[in-house]
Amino acid sequence: MSKSDMSNLSVLDLQVLWQISLKPIHAYSLLKVLGEKRGKKITSGALFPVLKKFKDKKYIKARKAGKREKIVYEITAKGRKALKGSCNDFVGLFDDIFKKYSCIKCGEK
Numbered sequence: 001m002s003k004s005d006m007s008n009l010s011v012l013d014l015q016v017l018w019q020i021s022l023k024p025i026h027a028y029s030l031l032k033v034l035g036e037k038r039g040k041k042i043t044s045g046a047l048f049p050v051l052k053k054f055k056d057k058k059y060i061k062a063r064k065a066g067k068r069e070k071i072v073y074e075i076t077a078k079g080r081k082a083l084k085g086s087c088n089d090f091v092g093l094f095d096d097i098f099k100k101y102s103c104i105k106c107g108e109k
Contacts, residue, residue, distance in 0.1 A: 009086045012042075016050050017075065017083045020060055024074040027051070054079065 009017070012034075019025060019033055027047060034042045051073060054060040059079030065072045075083070091098075 009082070012046065013050055013053075014083075014086050014090060016047065017054065017059060017079060017086070020054075020073050021075045021080065021083055024065075024072045026065075026070045026072050028070075030073070057082075059083075 015034055015037065016030065019030055025033075027044065031042050031044065031047055034047070051060070051062075054073075055062060057078070058076055059082050060073050060075055062071045062073055064070070
């Protein structure tokens with residue numbers, strides 16, 4: 001996977017892949033968690049294209065689970081690799097902001 005492919009993840013993409021990496025999760029729970037993290041509701045119209053893109057790229061896989069056979073999403077090895085690269089890119093891009101913001105908050109220089 002090329003670095004540019006990993007760098008093409010949006011903030012929402014990164015959040016979705018991160019949440020799926022923590023544990024297998026179904027779409028409703030994902031919508032709920034993302035809404036709480038972002039402080040605003042995420043629509044299924046925003047989420048499902050991301051899930052489709054990740055399935056097409058083989059970053060995640062979907063399986064039916066439970067009595068109601070809800071679709072549960074799990075990260076793949078390829079998805080973990082993309083997530084690692086994207087997290088490294090994200091931290092590299094925003095490292096100065098995090099450091100400066102943290103110091104401003106705590107009052108240290």
